[in-house]
Amino acid sequence: MTSRFAHCGLLALATALVCQSAPAFAQDGGEAAEEIQSGSAGEVRETYAPEDFARFAPRNALDIIEQLPGFNVDRGGGGGGRGFGQASENLLINGERISSKSTSTSDQLARISVDQVVRIEIVDGATLDIPGLSGRVANIIVRQGGAAGQFRWRPEWNFGNAPAQWFEGEVSLTGQLGGVDYTIALENRDFARGRIGPSFITLADGTIDERLNTSTNLFNRPNLNAFLSFDVAPDVAVNLNLSGGIEIFDADEAEERVANTTLEPFLETFNTDSDEWYYELGGDITFPLFGGEMKLIALESFDYRDRTSSSLLDTAGLPLSGSQFVRVAEEGERIGRAEYSWSLLGADWQLSGEAAFNRLDQVGELFAFDPVSAEYVEVDFDGGVGGVREDRYEALLSIGFPITDNLTVQLIGGGEYSQLSQTGDNSRTRSFQRPKGSLALAWTPTDGLDLNLEIARRVGQLDFGDFLASVDLSEEQENAGNAELRPQQSWEIELEIAKNFGEWGSATLTLFDQEIEDLLIIVPVAGGGEARGNLESASRRGFRFVGTLQLAPIGLEGGQLDVDVQWEESELIDPVTNTARRFDRFRPFEMRVDFRHDIPGTDWAYGGSFEEVDPAPSFRVTQEILEFGPLRQAAIFVEYKDLFGMTANVRLADLLDNEDFLRRTVFDGPRNTAPILFTEERRRDLGQRITLTLTGSF
Template identity: 35%
Template structure:
């Protein structure tokens, strides 16, 4: 750990140990759990369960990391004490579609007490009431940008929950698309700093992803129960980049890059059923997800001189599937809790890629492109045994051990299938030394995920870059140590500090492939060291009634050895710094609230073999809102983002060959307008 990072951690630790009020909130229980009831959130007028969760003081929601299969849990949110084990949004997605009136309470508990493999630190358990009558909710969220972007008028969600006999069901529709846009100047200079080209670029993108879902909960015989979720998401996306290029040599031109995804769709089904069996309880889970993803990218260049247009087209039809079967058996012996899990996962990518070039007659002619098509599949078996025990009223331990066996292959290639055995496991300690404090320490052995797309060639036309496929890619593995410390500050709120150190093998990065190609591959070793500090400060004690301040600070230092120079450098694109500050004021005695927030992020450069790039937006993004909690029974919020004029920036260094031995060919610098973004939110119930 660098000296600067060490000093920052010491400063955060010093701030974390104030001598403010030592009182335990009145909702604290003897088990160390903190219980929040709907009354604690009344001033925010929440309409969904997720609205409540977002207002938990000092709590950072962590979604599932999209890792291998279902495996160990990473989402730190439970519903009725159970992990929502699916690949389609998990508990957070479910709570977004759950009416706030259905929430009985929210418990903040130490993960080591739960017996759920993978969790550490503080976990939110949302306890829901049984449905008694039908209830619905909706939200309309239009968005308009001042510059370049298409407006987004049809945006929002609606859901209906009801009960029919032994079935609780929920029907929902939710739009998940978005808009993006920026535009402005780009300057290109040669190795000596002379301007050789000026560009005026406009980028805009839109996506529409309506998700239709139906969820059913079944109360079976005895204590058995089951859940079934079916979801279908058709989608349409497209993006356009238009840039005018004025060159020093007079060979001016205009380039158009268009990407379309039409008639794409995702279907996913999740089902689970649990019942008493012998001394314990068995839960069986089935998951299937299928993505039909056609992508058409066309790039053409028109010359002022009148010479024939140049162009390239890449069409990719991808079919992606994942099927998971999992069984979990839980039982207790005295104060000891056990869980044995068995899982099988089948993943498959079938990609058909076609590369075409524009001929002088204006027709696209298909080229030989064998690296752009193929089938990649993996079959994996995993088994884990979890042991949990309360060693004392203040100390809990959880131990997880097991491993996975996998078989990975290119079905249509001539390379033999590769087989792997990878151990997995973790040790978690949860300690509550005194009423205001909680401490969690976790040591973890983790196997990461890989993208099957990286096994095949993927032209990046907008960046003028060709990523070669790599059939030898393997998942990264890591040893991880994390320490999390939380302190309740009585009437002032609470604060948490998480420090971590990760030792990674087979890190995913850009590596040389062949004589002059590059693509995604594995580097031997890397490390990540840093901390995350989040706090919620209630300002009532200082006379600012109804106000609270949410803060977050993330600092990280990463290291990997560059495959060309042999020098240590940051992991490509890794986050180095994140700062978030937000003030919310619910005006006492009124239905009005207002707030302002700002965030600042710094990331590492992206390292390729022939170039180094750094893209970012900022330096600061601000957000301002005003909210009325009862406009004819509706909750209405108006928001404006980016009044501080954060801009889209890029600094790209491109070399004539390998960057460690070749001169600089050109430098590209973007400084482009994003502009303000105006949003409206209207929430209601029916």
């Protein structure tokens, strides 16, 4: 890459800046801020007041968090795995995490009016009495006031072949009624994309088959969320989370041979139609017990999905042919968790226990198109019908204490036991016992410089769908089920160095290393075919730099530059070729630069962004695939902060000649020994996009 020297130079500059000494920039939240305590025992490193971000005209708490200098918002909820486990997000509200998996803390912050925000505390995770957190954590202190509403509408128009996106948005209401604090939100996530461009198939004999590929994707996920909080007695607090909704997804793809070719004309179409409905009911209660505090958490969730994928091939002179794969799946989860916290001998202790019961029931059926009846007729498909059950139990003990005034340690130790049962063609039951835990250190050698080190032993979770067979018709891929899967384990080390440069901004450099056992990857199976399986060992390491440079000191009042750079390298032994290579699809390099200028004395702001990525291939037994979106993207925006009381932001994205790209090599058997069957190269234009975002309060 031509920019590789620039990347290395940027890293060197970032490291030098982070290690410099400069006065810390922290704001006093004011006397009103002292009325509400943080709810945590963490050492506050920096404090910001809403007034510090007045130039951005924030509407809600999330608007403020997104402008914290040198801070990367973790938007992930708890839904990425089964069970709750310990805290993982780097956001808290009044010192507490949300007992929900479908709603993340950032989701909840978007529903809290900026008028309710008292202050924002930047805390070292290891100093908190919330085990599992490390690195910099933002604790948002809010007060409940009268009823306040938030709304956001985000339509999008595409210059390519995608339809307009009209229904992205959210409306929420927070307030207090009869001693109950409530937040109710109606949200829809809308996504529309279209692509068009040539596809070249090169056969083994050198014949080139030129085609035109067109695709559209439409996605809507409307859902209703409710969060209720109240006290049932002195020092006894209850939180309830309720959510539910539907998901509608439709994808259409057509590939047609161009007219100016000697090959017979044909048209192949693919369609995927997926409908889903889901709900989640959860809550927690906190109360004093034996000089400490007990927190009990419970959750019940269910998801039903009906997905049908169909293909149809129309070739001149031959009967119609095609396939159809239908998957109906029901997934459910029940969780019970207890956390008992107390203080003893100058340390914060917590004993936690969790039981999680998960289930998947799937009916997967494969059909072939019958040209006589013009219908899809079912064919044999081994391993597509069955179920998976997991009963998982976890127990952990944590202790956190200061070693010196500026050095704190947090120790966590314990383990988990899980029992996996599978029904269907490969029915069996297995159990696993795995130790887990971590050591976290938080050190502040001088004001404005924070170092956080974490060494952790982690246990991953299996995707239940990997136990059962599945088919991807568009990519001509079929996965066999694998009843022998084992959960991934890893040793992980992460060092975070955060530096506050006062009026100049802030920066955070994070270095990480992972040594992985039982990595999940596509492997060959006995008798031919492929499935998700385990590798004995693999490794991954890299860094992430997040920095904010305020431009006022160099004369551009209201100007700000944000930089986010990620680099990594990884290594595994390919199960087909027995040689070393990278992880599938893990990008070795990503960079994003954002510029924003809020013009002083006006309600106007403008700016832009630039992104660059290095793609990474993925591998199957008989295929090598390099697939990626635009390597470089640019966008510009204009924002007006008082359009009839609303904030209006117009963004023009994909300004460069953007394409999504596919290069696929298909072998006539395992790719280490078989000859190439054909190669496919596809380039599809995405088109520019205009996005209007209207946000406001009521």
